[in-house]
Structures are given as structure tokens and as C-alpha cells.
Amino acid sequence: MIEYSDLAINADGTKRGLKKKHVQMIAIGGTIGTGLFLGAGNSIAKTGPSILIVYAILGLFFFLMMRGIGEMLYADPSQHTFVAFISKYVSPGAGYFAGWSYWIGLTFVAMAELTAVSTYVKFWFPTWQTWLIQIFFLAILTLVNLVAVKVFGETEYWFAMIKIIAIIAMIVTGLFLIFTGFKAPASGGNTVASFGNITHHFSLFPNGPAMFFAAFPMVFFAFQGMEFVGITTAETENPRGVLPRAINTIILRILIFYLGAMTIIMSIIDWHVIAKTPEQSPFVMVFQLAGFKAAAAVINFVVLTSAASALNSAIYSAGRHFYQLAQESHIPVMSRFEKISKHGVPANAILLTATLVLLSPVINAIPQITSSFSFITAVSSNMYIIVYAMTMYAHRKFRASSDYLPNGFTMPAYSLTSPLTLLFFAAIYVSLFFQSDSRMPAIGAIIFTLIFGTLAHRKFAGKS
Template sequence: MKEKNTTNQDGTIRALSNRHVQMIAIGGTIGTGLFLGAGSTISKTGPSVMLVYLALGLFFFFMMRAIGEMFYSDPSQHTFVSFISRYLGPAVGHFTGWTYWIGLVFVCMAELTATATYVKFWFPNIPSWIVELIFLGVLAGVNLIAARLFGEAEFWFAMIKIIAIIALIVTGVFMMFSHSATPLGHASVGNIFHNYTLFPHGAFNFISAFPMVFFAFQGIEFVSITIGEAKNPHVIIKKAVNETLLRILLFYIGALIVIMGIIPWTSLSADSSPFVQVFKLAGFPAAAAVINFVVLTSAASSLNSCIFSAGRHFYQLATEVPKDSFMARNFAKISKSGVPAPAILLSAALVLITPIMSLTSATTSIFTIVTGVSSDMYIIVYTLAMLAHRKYRESNDYLPNGFKMPGYRFTSPLTIAFFLVIFISLFFIPEDIIGAIGAIIWTVGFGGVMYFHEKTAVSHEQAE
């Protein structure tokens, strides 16, 4: 018997099934960073890169357990930012909501730019802006029709990524166990640990790999944003969050072992996709075209999730302002199909700026800087989510028999400290310094404005 969709009080529909949410979780965990950027991180750190992925995977798992615990206590919320508003105060909540939403818009822009780049592999003469308009129009339409259609699109996008990784792992395992000959020698597990040293290119390169892998995992929290529209949230939260670490181990560590087993890490090109390099050595000449298709669907998947998430976050912001304000009147609305259509449309409209970006090199460099700042802001947002979770533990909402974060007394402060160390490490990496300084300026400037605005509002209320 088909499970019936239920409607939330605000009009949104719980239309996402378990398979949708599980695939969205996998899609959020696996980005283009694995397909394209893994070569760069391996060339910096050698086999030690697996320690970097393991450490970050563990702390992201702890963060997801903290967010999952709060959602388990109240699965009616659409975004984890609502818990920051509830437990750290409206000023911090507004700051985080606006910061996260602006960051999402820039991630959408970056992914939209990427789609045009990948399409040019086959159609070099098509102008980028045409490709960008088509992708944005189609995916915004998918998000406007129904949450279930978004979930279905994400299911198939994620399936393509999974098939590519499993194909790589199966091919690699076969080549390693049969000791297949390649122009670089023989495929073997021994290639991974041959002449192994912890810091082959120095401690600095090892440390600089942490922010690179951190940004590869960015977006892992997208799955939590689907909980408000999932059919059986309590069951789905546990399953989606608990399998985060397993997915990271299977897909990332599995792929890295295979890549370094076939191509000695000293011979791996930092500028080319390691997936393409492995498949070509396996005698698959069409590898570049196939992996280009995979990263195109990966970018489209990220763009699809970004539009979904940005719409929910702007809707959340609109519900937290006075009901007679322009923002609340126009954007705190749910369409007949059960989606926050005005908030989705506004977010997608802002992403339309992307086609204009290609007109001058000046806008491109400004865009690169702003994207860097917004990426660095995610570290601050994640830290605030962890602090909100600590306040939740002290509140009346706390469920002693709920979906509790394991080893909370140790894992919570350790995760917060780890995120702060990642942020501090940005100042030691030349290309990340501007973004880190920009993130601090934004936090102090915009955060200060939010704080004083809140204080003024409270003063007015007390005077009345």
C-alpha cells in the first residue's frame, strides 16, 4: 500500500521518501571535489590524505549527530538555522540565516558556472550564458513543482555518482588483485605504502590539505534540510545521519585506495581527474567524456540541492520577521504544491547574475573572492550549530531518550575546537587568507548590525 503524504501546518508537504533522503544524503557527501580535486590533495600529502579524510569525516559525523539530535526533538523545522535562532537568540539566528542563505546563492552561482564549463567539453561553441539559463530554468522549475520531484531528480543524480565510484572501485580491485601491468608499473596495494612517509612534502602541505577536504565535504548538512518534508522523519533522521561516516569511508577512502593502488601517488597528476587517469590505464579511452558527464550531473545535483536549500532558508528568514513587513507578506508563503515558491524564485533570480559574470575579468575575480569568503563563513555557521546544540542540551526541549550525540561531553567541545583550528589554518595558506579575513569582517560587521538591531527592537518593546 502506498504511503500517504502528510501536510505540515505551514502547508509544506511531507513527500520525500526514505530512498529520496538517503540519496540526497549521499549526493551531499560526494561532490565534484572527489572526481576532480582528489588528485591535487593526493599529490600534496601522498597516502596520508586518507588520515585527513578520516579525521574530517569523523568530525562531520559528530556535527551531523548534533544537528540530527535537534531535528529529532522537533522534525517540523525546515532548517537547522531555526535551532540557532531558538537556542542562541534571534540576533545570532538572523545573522546565521542571512549568512548561510547568501553563501548558498554563491554556491549556486559557482555550480551553475561549472555546468557551463563541463558542457563546453562537447559543445565548445555554445555561449556559457545559454547553458546557464537552461540549467537554472529547468532546475528551478523542478523545485517549484513539488518537493517529490526535487527528490526524484536528486535520486538519479546521486545514482550516477555512485555508479561511477563503484565502477572505479571494482575496476581498481580487479587490477590490483590481478597485478595488471600499466605504463607506470603494476597495480598493487603495495603502491600505496611504497616509500611511505607521513609528510612527504612537509607538514605545511599536510595541514593545508585539511581546508581543501573540509570544503569537499561542505554541503553534507543538506540532508537535514529535507527532514521537514520527509514522510517518516524520526526513522529517516537516524538512518541518514548514522550512515554519513560509512558513506565517507566507503566512497572516499575506497576510491583513494584504488586510485593510489593503480597509480603510484608520486606519478599522479594534480591537474587531471584521478578517475580519468585510472580508467585510461584500464584501457577505457572514453574515460574523459564519461567522467565529464559524471561531474556535469554532480554540479547539476549540487545546483538542484542549493536551490532547494536556499528557498527553505529564505522562507525561514521571512517567517522570523514581523508579519506585516514586506518580507513576511511576500516570501513567508507556501504554494498549492507545498513548496515556498516565492523564496525559491527570489533565490533563483539572484543566481541569474551568473551569466553576467563572464562579461569582464574584474567581476570574475570579485566573484572568486566573495565565494572564498562565503565558503569560509560555513566554518562559522557549523560552529554556531554546535553551540546551539549545547544550549539545546540545557533546555527543556532536551530528550534524554532521543537520538543523542555519542560521547557528547567530549565530542561536542572537540568538534568545536576542530572547526576553530580549521579556520585558523586558513591564515597560513596564502590563497585562503583574503577569504578568512573577509569572513571575520563579515561576522563582526554584519553580526554587529544584527545585534544592535535586536537590542533596539527589544528597547522599543519595553518602552511600549
């Protein structure tokens, strides 16, 4: 068995420059996004305190998915992307389809996050040109990804640290308000801060069953990106020692950061009050109730770093996925993207992705195609569900292969949790058809899968 902890440089030239602290913070960064800081109000508005149940269920199944991915990466830490296991255990055509789908999705995620970055910057500098802000941030983060993987790791470490500090500060502030019997003013619903506000007149479906189930895809997309930690394995020191701990602590982070934050928020502010202005950040509301007048500016800084972190991660991940696609394509024009720079990163693949992301300022400048961009972004997001399901199916095939390590980092209660996780992804996709704003993108993702999936299958038909 190869001792990956002894390899500073992989056979392909990439370097294992990510340390334990980087991977653990990257795992946190992939779990916590702007969906918590800005989208919590919208989630609470849909179904009140029962949103805690939605987060708990989603957190459990994402954890199980990560255990499945972690099991395969533990057996083969040399893989740059978890999508590579679809090629290996399902078929080259399926892997080719999943790789391209995931890369396209990442590129659109990067575009969306770049747009968000410029929006948050303009909170302070409304007269600055949007396209200049976007080009500046894209150039800086592309450079971070080109220098060395260790620089990327350090950047993500501090991005994640800012998010953690903000959440802990909110939780500590909230606990102080609860234990001192704080009473909110009329703007906060005249609520006396207490954990009892969660269970007082509790209803599982306060706005009806439809709204409860509509919250599931919303929270699902908030968790999207948790799998990112698995993409760092091939560039991590001692991956078999670091990966299990990083994945196992994900569920703890979900309990603390998501459930903990939501519980504090609804203990201080009546959820009906939050539902009246779902677009306002509940984090800002809590800090303002505590007398912190600069709360809006501070949370804007946090979501700015959160969006920059997501953009940074998307560039990193997209670069590794395109590098993998170049290796699997066997097309002369793709050979230039198989090269690793002297810094140990797939520089050409990273630069191509960053160049495509530059289309974001162009798209934002053309009002006529803004709605089309939103539609394509939604389609690409829905593709993630399909790729996740394919990855879990690949995990089942891995279990039946000679690569399976019975004494490795195994998925708990596999015979039960594996089929349940696959059913869960199917249920999430079906739920997209019950909301008018997600129905057409869901249909679009299916059409894309049928057409591109067929082409990918034909490309590799008859090849080993």
C-alpha cells in the same frame, strides 16, 4: 508528542513528500561532489597517501556534527533549516545573522555550480554560448524545485545514483587491476597495482607538515554540503524513522566512497605521478589505464550531473532558508516570501534565489570582476565554518534545555565529542591563515561577521 509520520501536510502548507529512498540518496549526494571526481588529484598531490588520514579525521568530525544536528531535528522535525536552532537556543540575532550568512553562501555556491555546469557542457559543445547553457539549466532546475518536493527528491535520487555507479565502477575496475597484477605504462609510473603501494616508503609529511595541514581546509570544503540532508527533515515522511539511519550511514559512505576510491587510485598509480598533473582527474586515469578510451567523456558526464545536483540542492536549500528568514524578519516587504504555493513549496523564496543566481552569466561576461567574484565566493565558503560552529554551540544550549530528549537520537560521547568538534572548527578556520590564497577571504569573513553580526544583534536587542 506529535507523530510526524502521520502528517502529510505541515501546518504552514509544506508537504512531507520526501520518502526514505530520497533522503538516503540526498545524504549521499550531499557528501559526494565534484571535489572527489576532479579534486582528488590535487588532494593527493599535497600530501600523498597520508591524505587518507585527512579524509578519515574530517569524516569523523563531520559525522559528529551531523549527529548533533540530527539530535535537534529528531526532537523537533518541524524545522525547515538547522539554522533555526541557532535562533531558538542562542539568540534571535545570532540566528538572523547565521540564516542570512548561510543563504548568501548558498546563493554564491549556486552561481559557482552554474558556471561549472556550463564548463562541463562545453566539453562536448565548445561553440555553444555560455550564458544560454546557464539560463537553460537554471530554468529547468528552478522548475523542478517549484513543481513539488517529491519531484526534487526524485531528481536528486538519480543524480546521486549516477555518482554512486561511477565510484563503484572505478573501485571494481581498480580491484580487477590489483588482483590481476596490472603494471601501468610509463605514463602511470610503471607501477605494479598493489595495496602495498599505499604503505611503501610511507611518509606522513612527504611534502612537509605545512602541505599536510593545508590539505585539511581543502578536504573540509569538499565535504561541505553534508548538512543538507538535515534541511529535508520538515518535508520527509516519518522523519524520526528516516533521519537517524541516513545520518548514521554517512560515516560508512565516507569510508567506501572517499577512502575506498583514494586507496584504489593510489594502489594503481604512483601518487608522485598523480602529483605531476594534479588538475587531471584520477578517475579518468584509472579508467584509461584499464583501456576505457571514453573515460574522459564519461567522467565529464558524471561531474556535470554532480554540479547540476549541487545547483539543484542549493536552490532547494536557499529557498527554505529565505522562507525561514522571511518568517523571522517581521518586515512587510518580506511577507510575500512567507507564502507557500499550492504545490507545498516556498515558491517566491525559490524564485528570488534563482533570479539572483542569474547574475552568474553577467558576472562571467565581465572580465574585470571575475577576481572579485572568486574572492566573494571564497568569503562565503568560509562563512560556512562559522555557521557550523554556531550550530554546534546551539546544540550545547539545546542539551541544557527542556527540549532535550535523553532517549532520542543523541550525539555519542557528548561531553567529549561536543567540545572537540567546536575546537575542530576553530582549528580549520585558523588553518586558512597559513595559505596565501585563503588568508584574505578568511579575513573578509571575519570582517563580515563583526559588521553584520553587530547589526543583527542590535536588530533583535531587547526583543524576546
